[in-house]
Amino acid sequence: MSDPRNLLTLLSAPSGCADERPFAWRDGRALSWDYFLAQAAAWRDMLARQPGSRFALYSSDSAHFASILFGAWQAGKTVYLPGDVLPATCANLDALVDGYLGEFPPQYAPLTIAATSEQPIKHGFKALQPDFPGLMIFTSGSTGEPQAVPKFLSQLATEVATLEQLFGERIGDAGIFATVSHQHIYGLLFKVLWPVSQRRAIHAQQINYLEELQAAGRSFVLISSPAHLKRLPAELASTQNASSLAAMRAIFSSGGPLPPEVAAEAGRLLGSVPIEVYGSSETGGVAWRQRSSDDDSWQVMPAIAWRVAAGQELLEIRSPHLPDMEWYAMADQVQALDQRRFRLQGRVDRIVKVEEKRISLDALERQLKAQAAVADAKVLLLDQSASQPRQRIAAFVVLSALGSQILAAQGKLALNRQLRDGMAHAVEPVALPRSWRYLEALPFNSQGKTTRADLLALLESPEAPVAIKRPILPATRLLEQEPLRVLLELAVPADLLYFDGHFAEAPILPGVVQVDWAVSYGREYFALAPQFLGMQALKFQRVITPGMVVQLELQHDLQKSSLSFRMFSAAGQHAGGRIAFGGAHVSG
Structure with a gap:
């Protein structure tokens, strides 16, 4: 039979294999492999009758999503994956696709199938072709404007094989829990394509709070992000949770580097330091690390060639996860340590010029977050405009409890001055923020990222109060x-x-x-x-x-x-x- 561990031949392997582990879990109920095959076959048969080759897919349920995705590929359809179904997103998709699948608003008439049986039937699946354009994903990057990135099935299959080579033995037959969405490339690979191709059970619902891991029971892997791991509840380390956490084989994180204190705290509370994956929607995975107290370097993934470009010390890669084998320049500056390891030094697109001075936005954020009044912060360079003829730095600050009390007691101007003074020893005067917004939380998209567009939108909306001087009491x-x-x-x-x-x-x-x-x-x-x-x-x-x-x-x-x-x-x-x-x- 075909090797079920190969993504391209996954469905063409006959059912009834000796491996009887479930395909997925939903609300505590196991969904069988035959259920998955029957669902995928039903979606294939329905889509094969539909005109057009491009279909948008959005489903919050990972099991449902996987069935539609593989059925669409079997029907020869390219799947467009939006990150959400907001009106603007759907309006943009309408000019690109021939139909909709999953949880789109009723006016888009998403296609459906009749109920299917879990009984094994002869499905007639075929091996998928490596050069088939299986996906179109969207990445907002730092600008917030959606950019379409095509993915051939060969890229996805190679990346799945890389993940199994690196981490398969470590996680064994563990089930997959996730706090991230499969509508983006990281979640798609780690919570759907990789586990399904290896017959690891996926959990259909995305978890919102890590306390939900207490109900895991069986051995499991957590697919998460910095946005969630920064907010771990201390009770996760309690005695009553020890048996559940002992079943955790690994934690994965992507979307941005974990600060060292967050990685260490996750290791303390969850019993395992997260494995961080570095890459992008365009490149797929590039490198990984599992931090130790004295090593923050990244190790390049197998089959990826890399070099450091002269001048700005930018990372360049050549990878089978890319559509071709040309050198691809990334926006990250790195320090090469040896043939397989490097250290990230910051993004070149976060080096800006203000009045001819080169300013690192990353460095400004580090200076802000080092102050006791600040829990988190982001900074942007605002361009010149009719109302603001000079460039200026804007700071978006999540206050600590101390910062909130200072804001309530002394006001915004005093707090602005205090934070600027706290940066002045390490920052050029021209780089000190001129615009300030105090927030209860930074805006995050479903990838766990804060985009430039989301931050700019905060400047355009009325400023919401953060500290409550006269609280409404219960x-x-x-x-x-x-x-x-x-x-x-x-x-x-x-x-x-x-x-x-x-x-x-x-x-x-x-x-x-x-x-x-x-x-x-x-x-x-x-x-x-x-x-x-x-x-x-x-x-x-x-x-x-x-x-x-x-x-x-x-x-x-x-x-x-x-x-x-x-x-x-x-x-x-x-x-x-x-x-x-x-x-x-x-x-x-």
Whole structure:
């Protein structure tokens, strides 16, 4: 029979193989390999009757997506993969495709199939041709404008084979969980094409919170991104989760380099330092690493030739993951370490000129994020315009709890000045940001990336307040009261204003609101000093969602002039920290 580990001959292998592992899991139910074959055959037969050769596919369910994708390829159709089904995306697709598959709005009349049986039938699948243009994917890059990137099946098959060569023995027969979408090349390869070609079970639903890994049970692999790994809840390392995490074979991350502290914390909480994959939509995978304390280098993948171009020290590659074997120049500067390893030095497209000075936007972001008031930051160079005749740097800053308190107490101009002063020792005066936006969170697309277009859109919209000076307080019940301690029960309204936009699909209570609630109730029950001095040991460990009931414990330390708070529920601890105050005490 044909080798089922070859992506191009996957479906042409007969069913009924000795391997009886499921094709996928959905809501705890195993979906058989015969189910997959029957679904793919039904999609093939329906699409073979359709005119046109280009079809857009969007499905949030990985099992459903895989069945449609392989059925479309068997029918000789090129599949266009949008990252979303927003009106602008669909409008752009309408000029490119002959039909729609999956979860598109009704006005686009997405095609469907009748229900199919899981019983094995003679499907008559054929081996796929390497030179068939199987995919058209879209990448926004740093500009936000969608760029179409074609992919031949030979490129995808070679990359799947590379992944198996590098990591197959390590992950064995583990199932696949993912926090990323398969509508982009990283998720497509790691959570669909690679596992399905190796008969590893995929989990149909994308997970939104890493706490959901507690239900994994069987051995598994996590496909994630920096956007998720930066927000790991501390409870993942608890004793009750130890058995689940022990079943994790590996964690993969792509979409940008993991900061060393994030990689180390993921290793501590999850028991495995993430394997990072470096590449792009255009190039596919280029290199990988698994950080150690003394090594942050990247190792080039097999079959990829590379060199460092003179002048700007840019990485150039020649790869079977590309459509041809010409040298391809990437936008990353590198330092060669030996024949197979290099160190990333920053992107050349993030080196800009301001008044004839060469400025590294990456370096500006590092200086901002080194300050205690900043949790995360991005900077952009804004071009000249009629209203702004000079180029200027714009900073988009996610504040820490300390930063939020400074903003609330002293105002935006004072905080702008403080952050600029904190950068001045290492940054040319002309490079100091002139425009500032303070955000509760950076905007991320489904790839876990923050695009230039998304940031520019924030400048064009009215600025939303970040710090809440007069917080909207939830319904409260006093459970216990002592001279220096109170225990309150808070009923968090499902329609609370602070849930709006944070986030649309899975709203959570912002951390700055939780801190403001602690301070507000602290001032109600205790004689706190009037001046905020700072915060220590602040942790947000478990999200608070609409409609939850939580308990808030407050303790006032008169000697240290501090207020300790702890939010918890039956699910565990949600947040906690200590707030320091100074100045003359308020008479109580």
